[in-house]
Amino acid sequence: MFEPRVALASLSGEADASWARAVESHVGCAFLGGIALDGATRDAARAMTDRDRSEFLPEDPVAFIDGQLDALAGAPLRPAFNVRSATIAPVERAAAVCQRHGAIVEINAHCRQDEMCAAGAGESLLRERDRLAEFVSAAAATGATVSVKGRAELAGVSLPDVARTIEAAGGDVFHVDAMDSESVVADVADATDLFVVANNGVRGRETAEEYLGYGADAVSVGRPSDKPEILRAVRAGTDEWFASEVSP
Template identity: 90%
Template sequence: MFEPRVALASLSGEADASWARAVESHVGCAFLGGIALDGRTREAARAMADRDRSEFLPADPVAFVDAQLGALADAPLRPAFNVRSATLDPVEQAAVVCQRHGAIIEINAHCRQDEMCAAGAGESLLREPDRLAEFVAAAAATGATVSVKGRAELADVSLPDVARTIEAAGGDGFHVDAMDSESVVADVADATDLFVVANNGVRGAETAREYLSYGADAVSVGRASDKPEILEEIRATTADWFAEEVSP
C-alpha cells in the first residue's frame, strides 16, 4: 500500500498538506483529515469546535480534499484522507477524488466524540457492521484504495470481525488504534489479508518493532508526527524489519 512502512496518522483540524510536507522525506504515507463530509457530521464538527477541538470546516469539504491532495502531487509519499460521514454520497464523491490523485480514502470508524457518534459516524460504525460495509463498498466501487480506521477496547466490538467485514466489502486496509491493547493487532492481522497499519504510542524503534512483531504491515505516528528524528528512527526500523523478512 505504501513504502516505507511508516505513516502519519490524521490529527483532526491539524493534518493538512503543509503538515505532511514538513516531514515528507521520512514517511511513506500521510493520512490527512479527518474531514466531516455531510450535513450531520459537519454539524457535529462545529459543535466539537465550539468546545475548542480543532476541526477542518471548509465551505466545500470535497473540494478541500481535492485541493489538499493536489498540494501533495509531487510529494515523495502516498497521500490519504480520513473522512467522516453519516451518508454514502459524499463518501463516494471523496473516493472519486482520492482515486484520481492515487490517494487512499480512509473511512473514519474511530472518532469517539459524542457528537460524531450521535450523528452516525466515527466509532458508531464499528457497532454497525452492515453500515460500515456499505461505506467501504461504495468507496471501493470508485476504484479507490480503501482503508478503515478503528479503535480497540470496545467491549462489544470484535476487531477481527470488523476486519473481515472490511475485506468482504472490498476494502484494502485496516488502520488499528490499539489503545493499550497492542496484541489486538495480531488478532486482526491473523483474521484477513488486509494491509494492517498499527497506531497508538509509536514513539521510536521499540514500539514499532512490537507492532511489527504482532504482524502489522506498517505503523503510524500521531502526536510525534512533527518530529523528524523520531520518524527517521521508525522509518529505519521498519525498513530493517522487512528487509530481514525477505532475506534468504
C-alpha cells in the same frame, strides 16, 4: 501499499498538506484529515470546535480534499484522506477524488466524540458493521484504495470481525488504533489479508518492532508526527525489520 512502511496518522484540524510536506522524506504515507463531509457530521464538528477541538470546516469539503491532494502532487509519499460521514453519497464523491489522485480514502470509524457518534459516524460504525460495509463497498466501487480506521477496547466489538467485514466489502486497509491492547493487532492480522497499519504509542524503533512482530504491515505516528527525530527512529526500525524478512 506504500514504502517506507511508516505513515502519518490524521490529526483533526491539523493534518493538512503542509503538515505532510514538512516531514515527507521520513514516511511513505500521510493520512490527511479527518474531515466531516455531510450536514450531520459538519454540525457535529462545529459543536466540537465549541469545546476547543480543532476541525477542518471548509465551505466545500470535497473541493478541499481535491486541493489538498493537488498540493501533495509530486511528494515522495502516498497521500490518504480520513473522512467522516453519516451518509454514503459524500463518501463516494470523496473516494472518487482520492482515486483520481492515486490516494487512499479512509473511512473514519475511530472518532469517539459524543457528537460525532450521535451523528452516526466515527466509532458508531464499529457497532453497525452492515452500515460500515455499505460505506466501504460504495467507496471501493469508485476504484479507490479504501482504508478504515478503528479503535480497540470498544465494548462488544470484535476487531477481527470488523476486519472480515471490511475485506468482504472490498476494503484494502485496516488502520488499527490498538489503544492499550497492542496484541489485538495480531488478532486482526490473522483474521484477513488486509494491509494492517498499527497505531498508538509509536515513538521509535522498539514500539514499531512490537507492532510489526504482531503482524502489522506498517505503523503510523500520531501526535509526534511533526518530530523528525521520532520519524527517523520509527523508519529505521521498520526498514530494518522488513529488510531482515527478505534477507537470505
